[in-house]
Amino acid sequence: xxxxxxxxxxxxxxxxxxxxxxxxxxxxxxxxxxxxxxxxxxxxxxxxxxxxxxxxxxxxxxxxxxxxxxxxxxxxxxxxxxxxxxxxxxxxxxxxxxxxxxxxxxxxxxxxx
Numbered sequence: 001x002x003x004x005x006x007x008x009x010x011x012x013x014x015x016x017x018x019x020x021x022x023x024x025x026x027x028x029x030x031x032x033x034x035x036x037x038x039x040x041x042x043x044x045x046x047x048x049x050x051x052x053x054x055x056x057x058x059x060x061x062x063x064x065x066x067x068x069x070x071x072x073x074x075x076x077x078x079x080x081x082x083x084x085x086x087x088x089x090x091x092x093x094x095x096x097x098x099x100x101x102x103x104x105x106x107x108x109x110x111x112x113x
Contacts, residue, residue, distance in 0.1 A: 007066040010058025012051045019062075023071050026085020036063070037072040037081075 021027040035044035
């Protein structure tokens with residue numbers, strides 16, 4: 001899913017790649033965008049630079065009108081999106097099936113459980 005740049009109107013251009021990576025691939029963004037996608041406006045305001053701080057309305061319009069509903073919301077929704085997209089990346093990387101050693105890896109240490 002390619003994001004139409006027109007839908008990102010009012011959002012600083014340097015933020016577009018992070019938004020696209022999150023929505024298309026589930027690659028976690030930085031603190032500001034993470035807070036935005038988690039609908040945590042207090043932390044978003046704390047992490048925002050000056051340009052993003054004045055762009056809050058543009059983010060809200062983008063999320064409600066153009067972003068997939070499942071990619072933003074609360075922490076649970078955010079984490080679910082990250083998991084879904086990580087599984088999609090694994091399936092693309094291993095079309096014949098994900099090796100068991102990867103599925104059994106301890107996520108904290110990357111070692112086999």
